[in-house]
Amino acid sequence: MTLLAFVFLLALLPAGSARGRHPPKAAISSPVFGPREVQGVLGGSATVKCFYPPTPVNRHDRKYWCRLQGSRCVTVVSSDYVAPAYQGRISLSDHPEAENFQINISALGLEDAGTFQCGVGVNGRGLSHTVTVRIVEDPREAAELFYVKLRSTWTVSCSFGQETASIRKYLCKQEKGGCRNIVDSHQDIDPDFQGRVLLTFEEPPGTFSVTVTQMDWEDTGLYYCGAGEYGKDDNLKELDVFVYEDKNFPQLKTKVIGKTGGSATFECLFDPLKKSSTRFWRKLRKQGGYETIIDSTGFVKYGYDGRVAMLDNPENRSVTVILNQLQPKDEGSYWCMSNELKEQQSSTELKVVEGKPALTGDKRVEAQPGSRVDLTCSYPCQYYSYEKYWCKWNYTGCPVLPGQQQGVPGPAASCNASSRTVQLSFDPLTEDDEGWYWCGVKRNGAFGETMAVQLLVSSGSDAKHSPELLEVDSSRESGAVPPGGAYSDAEVRRGAVPESSEESRGSNTLALVLGPLAGLILIVVTAFAIVKYRQLKRSDLVSVGSYRTNISMSDFESVRDFSASNGAKEIQETPVGGDEFITTVDAQESAADTTKAKRSSKEDAELAYSSFLVTSDSIAQGGSGGDSAVPEVSPPQDRV
Known part of the structure; x- marks a missing residue:
């Protein structure tokens, strides 16, 4: 029961699902191919063409009929x-370059049939290969033979006169149920041949050609090309096609899958001996016909600049076409x-299909001439x-482009294996x-995957630089204009606005004036304090014999005034001898007068000495500023 179910499922599979899996029996048993039937007129002549694979052994081996x-x-x-019976009227000629040999028979007789x-x-x-020979009075046109390599291309031309120029053209394949339509001029295409068959009109009118690519084992068979309707019009031509395998023939990919934003690589086979031929890479239109994307003369279809390239590989008789920046609309044949x-x-x-390309990096970079630019490409x-x-x-x-180690002027490529990046450096960047x-x-x-980067060189001040690609001085102030007068994309997004030129000049001038002035004041104050301290150290403290200080009172008062002025405190003194003394902040003249007062007691000297010690300690400790001040001294009343 299980076996019956399995057989039933196999019967339901579409006919195209088994394409290319198994060669037909004829292809396995013999790669030699020739006509199925040859017709000749009594007394006339006939030619039989037989094909064989052009291997070294076959080229030199015996051919026979x-x-x-x-x-x-x-x-x-x-x-x-x-054979003696055929002497003088039969011959065999070998054409290994054309992969066939021919038998020519003349003076046909009835005995030649069989x-x-x-x-x-x-x-x-x-x-x-088995051939049937018939002797007839009115032979019909023999089928045209085609000996086609597996996975290669088959092309046939058919012409039926100018009177058929406006009617339907077609190619069909003979099968048990009739002639199965493969393609016609109304763009009715068999699903098994979708994307690999093309019908084009040629000159003169009424002539057309059909090209089928990726020929498979199942494509072997009898075909008809015609004008009008098969079976109703006599405008048809018989085509006998045989597919064989050539081990030396390259097996090209019949389907390529690429990711959105990535690239796809296509291989094309061309005869390297025909160097003058023009090579085209074209896309089939859904409504019929095709459009040229690129050719070997330098033509590139509008909208494909930077996206497609045609690269010659003469050593393996092929041309590589690379298409990148893939989009869903690029799908097709x-x-x-x-x-x-x-x-x-x-x-x-x-x-x-959707997915992330293997090669990644910035796809568009804009910079100014003279700057340093690095184009970076990361690989997995x-x-x-x-x-x-x-x-x-x-x-x-x-x-x-050359590598950095080659020392060639201009952009240089380098690879960093640790970071898996390939870099192209411009230093400096030029408009070219x-x-x-x-x-x-x-x-x-x-050739494998590729990634395209568009580099724009701007001559104006509005060029946008990518921080990842340009070396910018990171020490510049926030809001300052980067080298070249342009802002990075990040700064533009943050809304950074440069300072006006007047504000910038004002702030710079103020900083230049206040900085040195503050330093000069600090040096003067420090030097003054040190000098005074050394003078006081060298002075005698007290003269015991006279009970008077041996200190210059003007020096003392100067030190006291300097210390007290920093504290911004008023100095008050009591009246002497009944005279009035006005309180003031700047009392340098009054203070000078007090130095003339006489000290008649020992207490006066001791009091002056104590005041000096306090003041000198304050100066030695750096107390030239702040709120500290010299203690106030109230001189005693003179005794009468």
């Missing part, structure tokens, strides 16, 4: 033999084409062993440096 007789195949003609084999090597060893080599065309489907661990590079994009490619720069990775010569 033999008649089937039961289980045996009797040789009629080979590379070095002709079942034959064309093959390579020894008769009946498997490398052969892209074709590699040539104006000369239609068989080398190929197609790839692009799918864009998975690209640690890959080759990293920076290149400058142009319409014909993206030339790789403006443009698109790509950071990318390579492995074994194959």
Whole structure:
């Protein structure tokens, strides 16, 4: 029961789900291919073309044409033999460069009809193809043969005259139920061929071509191209297609997946011998036809500047196309084409999904000439062993820029393995440096992911610098203009406004005047205090014999006035000899008069001495300021 259910599920699978899994039996048993049937007129001639894989062994091996007789195949003609009955009217010619050999038969007779084999090597060893020969009065047009490599491209041209220019053109494949439509001029395309088949009109009117890429095993079969409706109009042509595997033929990707904002890489095959041919990379339109995105002459479609590049790889006969800054609208089928080599065309489907690109960094940088700019590209661990590079994009490619160690003038690339960054430095930046720069990775010569950065060079004062990319002096004052007269993006977002020029000059002048003046005052005060202290130390304290101080009273009063003036206190003295003494703040003249008063007692001298000691201690302790003051002395009354 389980087995029956499994078989039932397999029957429900769509026909296209098994594409490419298993080759047909004919492809496995023999890679030699030729016509199914050859028709000739009695007495006329016929040509049989048989194809074989162009391996070194096949190129030099024996080719043959033999008649089937039961289980045996009797040789009629080979590379070095002709049967006696066919002498003079049959020949075999080998064309290894065209991957085929041909048998030409003339003077056809009824005995020439039958079942034959064309093959390579020894008769009946498997490398052969069966052909039926018929002798008819009115032979029909033979089917055109196509020997197509697996995963390569098949192109056919069909012409039915100018009278068919305005009617439907089509390609269909013969199957049991009829002829299955593959593509027509009304853009009706079979789902199995969606994105890999293209019908285009050619000159003269009534002529068209059909190109199918990514040919698979299931594409082997009998096709018809025609004008009008199949089965109703006689304007049709039979096409016999055989798909075989060539181990040396490169297997290109048929589908590429890229992340939004990231990049996608496409490989195109071209014949390196045709250096004069123009190569195109085109996108199929949903409504039919295609649009050219880039070609090898330097054309780039508007809106794709900095996004797409075509890079030649002559050593492996291919061209690499890179598309970055991916967007959802980029999804679709892209074709590699040539104006000369239609068989080398190929197609790839692009799918864009959400996600974070592997290469990250600022995508747009603006700076002024003369500044230092670093473009930084960060890569993940998975690209640690890959080759990293920076290149400058142009319409014909993206030339790789030199590294810093090479010492070449201009921008230089460097890689920091510890921080996993690739940096491109401009020091100084020039106007010629403006443009698109790509950071990318390579492995074994194959291009991988890329990231595009647009560098803008501004000549005005409104250029915006990215703090992460420009070396700015961090010691400048808040609100000051950075070098070059531009503000960083962060400062603009904070709403920082520069000071006016007058305010800035005023504050700077005040600082220049007050700073040195304050320092000068401090030095003068300190020096004055030290000098006075040393003078007092050298003076005699008291003359005992006369009971008078041996101190200059003017010096004493000066010291007392200096100390007292800092405390801003009034000095009061009592009247002497009944005369009135007016209280005042600046009493230097009165104080000078008091020095003339006579001290007639021992107490007077001791009192003066004590006052001096207190004052000198205060000065020695740095008490030139503050609220400390010399103690007030009230002289005693003179005795009569």
